[in-house]
Amino acid sequence: MKSRPRMWVQHLVLVPAAALFAFPFYWLVVMSTSRTSDIFGSPPRLIPGSQLVANIGRLFDSVDFHQAFLNSVFVSVVATAVTVTIAALSGFVFAMFRFPARDWLFAILLVTMTLPTGVMLVPMFQIYVDLGWINTYLPLIVPGAASAFGIFWMRQAAREAVSYEVIEAARVDGAGFLRVFWHVGVPALRPAIAGFTVFQFMWNWNEYLWPLLVLNDSALYTLPVALQQLNGTHGTSDYPVVMAATLLATIPLIVLFLFFRRMVMSSVTSGAVKG
């Protein structure tokens, strides 16, 4: 068959590419399991060492790392839950219900997606100051609670996965607005919701700019900010500690992603196929 050698060519390109992409992770493991002297030695150490536990121990001795970890979990879970709920409901309504000015409103929503947020940095910051939101998690949760991108995604998914007949049938059976959403919309949107949830969680978990701007109290730091501070204070003296912290901050999302991998990938892919 003609197709056999062609597949070889593809693997020939893809295997080295995948190895190259995996290398920084491997290097992170090597660094976080080494001694400082191994890292700054010549030739550099190329295989993982045995110092991981010792490095983590020094990390917990020097900074309140687990507090930052818990903060990140809290902010990410709350912000994600709110955003996904609003996006699913709004997207479903945009897709399946007809009401005056619907298409105009959706067009406005789409236009705001292309609106650069950069210009709003200072005014937003001042608004947070005036609202007394500095050193709280509200700036990380409230303004992003209704994601135009998420609503757009859910609307697409609803148009592809939900049929008007099912909705009408449910209505004829006497289901109200929220019941239709809950019993027809949510089950049909489940793959899209799962995919968006993971994306959104990752995004919240990794958010750096706003936590950096609004959180001054180190007890409130989320992981990226704590990590950056740690790199600033320990980066030149105790590199393995910084690397151990980086590893610990990275693992949860990798595990989460690997666990939901099929769901995320197939939600993105299958959602598009059904159209």
Place this chain on the structure above:
Amino acid sequence: MTQTATTRRPGKTTTPQLRKRRSLLRYWREYLAISPFFILFAAFGLFPLLFAVYLSMVSWDGLGDIEWVGPDQFVRLFSSGEFTHALGNTVIIFLTAQVPVILASLGAAALLSSPKLRARGLYQTMFFLPQVTSIVAVAIVFQSLFSNEYGIINAILEGVGLSSVPWMTTEWGVRLVVSIMIFWRSFGYFVVIFLAGISSIPPTLYEAARLDGAGSWRILRSITIPMILPTVAFVAVTGTISGFQIFTEPQVLTNGLGGPNDSVVTMMFLQVRYMGATLQTVPTDLGFATAIGWGIFVVLILLAVLNARVIAKRRKELS
């Protein structure tokens, strides 16, 4: 109240019109369901935008008195050279990162989309994993990889007989590291999006093309690329917007300093610098920071218009 009559027209996707409704109030549930976006956009989108008009006309360190300076901040924006330098840095980083990554991920998605390919999921996962990690973590790892003296990249370069590169202490070195970081981190995301676009193409199109004796390259050019153009358009627009607002990568990679001669101080980086939020390398001026924000705004709007034009033109050519 009479407006509702005009919305009765059936659209492309006709909903069975079971009920006749006369009043907008009848739709309160629908409006309520979509209201969060519009309320939050008014409060944290529209209002800050108007507020930004005022803030760009003052000089203020955030603590003392607010001084009205009129258009001075915009004069400064053009005359000081800082903003144009930052714009240049942003463009360089964008061109050396975002453009290659979109092309490469399109190619990878085309490779991965072959139906007979084994281990597709594994490849996808490996490419996507960087996207999952925090930019701060990535920046810290890349700092180590590309460290001048102790970095593994320089050790490899020396090992194969080449001379080491002073990555972190030269302008182009740091820029290149930032670009590689962006490439590495965003590649998998684009691959997944493009794969989704490719898999939404009806298989019958491919079957027909194969029956007509079209080769892989021909199929890629005549079916795959035209069919995923809407996806590419989406990626190009969102990619440009995020690409021109790059901040975290250069900020963390250079420990907040901006690299030699501020070579990776992007527009956003410059704005945050004048907000006084990072290392105090310049006197805080919220007015100037806002003016920089307007500069970013104008640049991005121009890019969006350009994007729309290019895409519309391409679409016309292909149809």
